[in-house]
Amino acid sequence: MTKNQDISLPQPPPVTxxxxxxxxxxxxxxxxxxMLIRTLPKMMELSESADFIEVMRIQHKIAKSHVVKLExxxxxxxxxxESARSEPMDVLLAEIEQIFTDSVSGSGRDQKFRLCLExxxxxxxxxxxxxxxxxxxxxxxxxxxxxxxxxxQEKEVLRSxxx
Numbered sequence: 001m002t003k004n005q006d007i008s009l010p011q012p013p014p015v016t017x018x019x020x021x022x023x024x025x026x027x028x029x030x031x032x033x034x035m036l037i038r039t040l041p042k043m044m045e046l047s048e049s050a051d052f053i054e055v056m057r058i059q060h061k062i063a064k065s066h067v068v069k070l071e072x073x074x075x076x077x078x079x080x081x082e083s084a085r086s087e088p089m090d091v092l093l094a095e096i097e098q099i100f101t102d103s104v105s106g107s108g109r110d111q112k113f114r115l116c117l118e119x120x121x122x123x124x125x126x127x128x129x130x131x132x133x134x135x136x137x138x139x140x141x142x143x144x145x146x147x148x149x150x151x152x153q154e155k156e157v158l159r160s161x162x163x
Contacts (some may be wrong), residue, residue: 022134023077024084029127030070031083035093036063036120042100043117049110055160059117062153069150073135073143092120114161121158128154 040060044053076083099112128151135143 016082018134018138022089022131022140023038023079025127025131026070026073027052027082027084027132028086028089029124030067030074030081032086032120032124033063033066033070034083034124036060037067039093039096040066043096043113044101046105047110047113048106052114053112056113058160062157065067066150066153069146073140073146076140076142088123089120092116092123118158118161121154121161124154125151125158 037060040056040063044056044060047053047056071081095118096113099109099116102109102112104112128147131145132147132151135141135147
């Protein structure tokens, strides 16, 4: 081989716009789940309703399992599961932080927490629905059952929050 010969290594297929959007959304959802894991314990400490605390305890456990499942989807894509800040979640977390510092207590605070969590869960239901559709469109069909399981759990948490 001479000095001027070019050694070409096989390149991965180019990333499509849909794949990039999917990866970004997946990163956002990973970040959201991690933020829920961090935020829910403080909310449980400040809440007074035993029923609501139990819903949050279940939601916390589910969020932990979702982190594992989302990391599994990243592995299917041969990517590192890096979370990326989510602007909608930032807004909802700011609202929750405001509730932490408000003078409102008891059932009033629980109601505000519940409304924030309902908004988060509804956002997640919509996002996971889109992720499932996109995973099928980009040919990542093995991710669909994992994401469908996550979606079903998010819907169940949302139902329990609205009960």
